Amino acid sequence: MGRITLKNVSKTFGEAKVIPSIDLEINDGEFVVFVGPSGCGKSTLLRLIAGLEDVSGGQILIDGKDYTNNAPAERGLAMVFQSYALYPHMTVRNNIAFPLKMAKMDKAAIDKKVTDAARVLNLTDYLERRPSQLSGGQRQRVAIGRAIVREPSAFLFDEPLSNLDAALRGTMRLEITDLHHQLKTTMVYVTHDQIEAMTMADKIVVLNRGNIEQVGSPLELYRSPRNLFVAGFIGSPKMNLIEGAYAQSKGAKTAGIRPEHLLLSKDSGLWTGTVTVAEHLGADTFLHANVDGIGLITARCDGEFGVTYGDRIYLTPDEGKLHRFDGRGLAIGNAGLAA
Amino acid sequence: MGRITLKNVSKTFGEAKVIPSIDLEINDGEFVVFVGPSGCGKSTLLRLIAGLEDVSGGQILIDGKDYTNNAPAERGLAMVFQSYALYPHMTVRNNIAFPLKMAKMDKAAIDKKVTDAARVLNLTDYLERRPSQLSGGQRQRVAIGRAIVREPSAFLFDEPLSNLDAALRGTMRLEITDLHHQLKTTMVYVTHDQIEAMTMADKIVVLNRGNIEQVGSPLELYRSPRNLFVAGFIGSPKMNLIEGAYAQSKGAKTAGIRPEHLLLSKDSGLWTGTVTVAEHLGADTFLHANVDGIGLITARCDGEFGVTYGDRIYLTPDEGKLHRFDGRGLAIGNAGLAA
Amino acid sequence: ETLTIATVNNGDMVRMQAMAPEFTKANPDIQINWVTLEENVLRERVTTDIATKGGQYDILTIGNYEVPIWAKQGWLLELNKLGDKYDANDLLPAIKGGLTVNDKLYAAPFYGESAMIMYRKDLFDKAGLKMPENPTWEFIGDAARKITDRKGDVNGICLRGKAGWGENMAFITALANSYGGRWFDEKWNPQFDQPEWKEALQFYVDLMKDAGPSGASSNGFNENLTLFQQGKCGMWMDATVAASFVSDPKDSKVADKVGYAIFPTKGEMKNHGNWLWSWNLAVPASSKKSDAAQKFISWATSKEYTQLVASKEGWTAVPPGTRTSLYNNEEYKKAAAFAGPTLAAMQAADITKPTVKPVPYTGGQFVAIPEFQAIGTNVGQLFSAVIAGQSTVDDALAQAQRATQREMKRAGYPK
């Protein structure tokens, strides 16, 4: 129903080679999340799959059939655009109903579907509004609604929750997961939110400058990043990467330790440092400290940790969770696997 | 330089009363964050301050002077729009340079400022592009650039980082904080990101349906939410709110306990429950469990907690961090204050 | 049968349309479709159609300029079925002559006109002037200057100035004719380099400067008519039909003060300009309904038609200038003060011999060759520039000479 295969796909805009060459297999029913720095080509990749852009090279297969040159409408995919792309002349109701109308569904069924979607999306009160009369988050929800009422062979979501508040985002996350469980439809999902990526994905694809850095399950990526890029990208706050004497002592060019794998103490520890910034989130505290002989290190600890700028603290890395990288930035062995 | 006072400000769109009546004082140099559910009126409030919408009632004072009826340009504020509002026919360079040109700054100075901003924003390679040739996150950064090159009496940011990846978001967060420290300019910032709100704000304003629910420092709100709404809104995952026997035993209509304040164990504890969902984020695990006699509870624990669907677990609330609310949803005393 | 009749939008033609039901009543098997257009447009339209054999019309309204040209091309049918009662001999000889080629009548005149002077008797009296029986240009020039009263918004004389072969060139040609000038010599050489033209044009230009209205270079028949009716002209020389308008108290403020006189001459030269024009009905060779068409033409140009109009709208409304009988009609003479002068003007015209010197062409205020429209308009432009003060008489004449030579050479003259 929705196996998507990219074979050697590349894309250039004028001079700029945005995607050099990508091979990727997305299995039927899988929930795949694309992550990567802003501008790395996530949206472009989605648009290539959707057929909104021509590939510059390579093939796109859906269920084994070559769809490289088919029109978007023929591919039977649903998409949430990063920029929403709502129909400004239609009400919210009609925006959501549009794909169903196109599929020639009968009126009563459409109505029901739209009403259901609106309820899930907290849009019931806004059904008769035009997009221009909505808040940013409401618009984004309409865009989601337009996709989820359908039963496509795959869903493409481009940062669908970026403008929603945490609570709503939590709900929506569950709704989409539910939808996925119910329909078992392939979903390709772009997000910058680590929580979304980690909790929703069957498989995360880490992109960097149009190249795939690593593909794997969320915890795989968290535990055994294949290289420095993935190590730095997955996890927030990001992994501390340490070069120099300490790394060499561990037989690596670079040693990596996640902020949450540092034990903090006011009395004793392996390393000593001075607090530069203390960010108190309530549930956690992020400490940025200048560690003697090592440099700037971020540590995370639960709850409140009563220090402020200039205080001396002690940090001890959980060496069982240390990541080691060689001179080319590739992981050596993998300490983290054990965790 | 940038004290903003809202007196009894209200706003209606046609029939809809979006902001019933708001009084708010933003001190000079303060970093104020607006949070609230999608559609609660945050953008509207910013637009009222900016002068892009007429107030339906009340007054807006800047440094004590009544600016209610002044044009946006006269207010000397800089704004990042939620929808970017870039100039489509100008290159990135010209987009960023535009406000400076308007201020008749000389060419060399403009060039320097733009180049600096572009470097900070990772946009150096894109300076000659048009907005339509940029990715979503790049566009958003241009919008930020356009604001931060200026030296306004106050900055208004409407979800400026929503489309950036975690790493970049972290950097930008620090950049904006830095900017604030350097310029000591008032900043009004709308965000859905709890981390941004908690780490950047001097003062958080929690909005709900156009009303202010609570104003306070980040930790104040985290520790002593004034009512159920704030309690539920601040903190992620959100606070567990428990009614019934347990709450009554604590002398409240509703008892609230944050997920991070639940001690988890596989052997023993105050409550027993069955795991329904376990979300593994790497650094933490969010557990959703059905607790006997109490209902659905979310708990958060550090690192990996090796349970899956159906496992029995034991939870013990840290009663020192319990929040109690009366029948009208207002907080009673405040247990959390002690933490 | 349906006849499609192309006609101009002049008052008499409009009246004909109003009368047409009488004809269709008498001939129930014939219906009529009217195509009424402004003169220039009609001419283009009809010419294109007839030259390309489009066959859109059954009856054409054409001027005596076209009739001989078209007849020679074989584009017109001879009118030989006008009926016994038609009385072709009643037609004014000058008019009829212009419509006859090789002794065959190719068009029936609907109305005819020449040019004459209309003047304000009251202003003449005031200035102590009296219009002589046979006015000369010298007299006209003096009188015009005397009458001129710029402050009182009275111009001594109004003359055509708008460029066009049927506009200013009609008048200027007639003027030049009376000065003894001619368009072409016997070998078809243009004559603008001759002294007669220079004299005539200089006279015209000076007169307009001294005694003409402002904006003269864009005045045509209608503009001058309006000026005259408003009492802003002491004299006006133009087509005789104008008389019925200026004497109509409904539109004219000066209706009771107008006098008429014959077109002037130059000194002793007995040549009254030879302006002669008629609107005629003709049947194109392409028409498949020539019997019906001739029936209609016969009706519309008959004496009965004159009677019909007279009975319905009064004698002043009948189409003038075609039949001798009309001018013998006492009722008409009584009703129309201009009848006598009109007839006199028309009888004074001889388009076969427009000027004292011999010419290879026919035509009074025009030259009946196909090329004349373009040449005349072109020359008209050059002359109107002089009136507008943007060119001099000498320059204009020299340019006119060159332009005309050029066109004549192109057309292959002498033929």
Place this chain on the structure above:
Amino acid sequence: MARSVTTRHKVTATIFAWIVALLIFFPILYTIITSLKSETEAIAGFNLLPSFTLESYITVQTQRDYLTPFMNSVIISVGSTILALIIAVPSAWAMAFSPTKRTKDILMWMLSTKMMPAVAVLVPIYLIFRDLGILDSRIGLTVVLMLINLPIVVWMLYTYFREIPGEILEASRMDGAGLWQEIVYVLTPMAVPGIASTLLLNIILAWNESFWTIRLTTTNAAPLTAFIASFSSPQGLFWAKLSAASTMAIAPILILGWFSQKQLVRGLTFGAVK
């Protein structure tokens, strides 16, 4: 926009706009006023208060049949414009949303088909019409006007379409809309003001086309331009009558404009695109 403007601003703008509008409209206003005068009044100098006589209208009405040319004008101008729209919309769509290196050249070429002065091709066209037997037929005229206006229609539509963000059309493709549905349900409604303005402007252009409409018709298909041509500069006073005839020729289109002006300038609104 969301902000209301100060009354002072509005009053100033209003005064300016009315002055400009009245200046521009004056010649027409004066024509209408003149049409209500008697002929002598009409030339008696500046006067904005006519005697309100309908004399000229009555004369015009009795002299010439108004209804047939009016109907012809309607059929020809509306017909040719709609025909042109039907052909032009897909073409403009293609050029606006799938431009190639050639697009600009094609656009320019289309316009260049109008460069030949009408008088120069009168004879060829007349001959063609004669041979096809469509002289003086509504169909022939409709087709000619359609062809004359087609480049303009394409151009105007192209401009308006280009203003529409492509992403919205992409969204509709993702939603399973075929080409036809995309044009009908998404493109057209969004471009309504542009299309309306194209429609009206071209109806007017066709309505006012006074070369071919006169040259290629005689009676059956003659529209109001021919009607007017029969009132311009006859012998005698005609100002009031011409004014009346002009007013009658302008009135229908003026009224159409009146009703559609909101549509015309409503503007394309694209509120929901980031």
Place this chain on the structure above:
Amino acid sequence: MATQNTKTLARLMMAPSVLLLLVWMIVPLAMTLWFSFQNYNLLDPSSDGFTGFFNYEYFYTDPAFFQSVWNTLVLVGGVLLITVIGGIAIALLLDQPIFGQGIVRILVISPFFVMPPVAALIWKNMIMHPGYGVLADISKFFGLQPVDWFASYPLFSIVVIVAWQWLPFATLILLTALQSLDGEQKEAAEMDGANFINRFIYLTLPHMSRAITVVILIQTIFLLGVYAEILVTTNGGPGYASTNLAYLIYRVALLNYDAGGAAAGGIIAVILANIVAIFLMRAVGKNLDR
């Protein structure tokens, strides 16, 4: 956006209009070309046969030819200047909230509803006539000598009349374009401290550039062919002061009935028009694909 798929479709969709216009262009053009090398006078069927380039030579040696080319350019340029600048100004004015907006708009665009010959008649007789035109009445009211527009400033008068007719077209297109300017961009510019003039220069004008280009190009094509107004008012005079190329061709075609000469004139006009168009495309064409 533009994928291979849509490109193929696009070709198909352009086909009808392109084919129709191709026929509409080629058939008359071919006939015109053919005639232009023939000796063909409507009034003289006896004249026929191939004449080579004689018709062309004859046309461009016409004493009015060079002035008519110049007049054509002045007419086009003058009208464009007035209509584009005036159109922008009026569009901006009408974009403001004003009382009676609907009526003002209809008043402003109504000159477009007037048929060109009628417009010329109105202006000639009622407005500009030195005897009883409104302008003359106004001059007289101020004790001034009325201006004889068509004699003293013939080309200028025609420019005024034609500009009056085309101003609404420019206004309407520009106004529609103006109204599609995204509100938030305007707001952003306001926040950036741009005043009205700067917003106009940096935001509105670039936004309208395509519409302006379209106005310029479309009007140029129409203005190159203006002749009815000249015919009604000045007949190309005084002298050749208001003779433009189209009127010159008219003189040849419909006064002389020289179909061959007119055809040659037409071809020359097309060539000149193309030169103008290419020049214009160079100057403003890039605005089209923005």
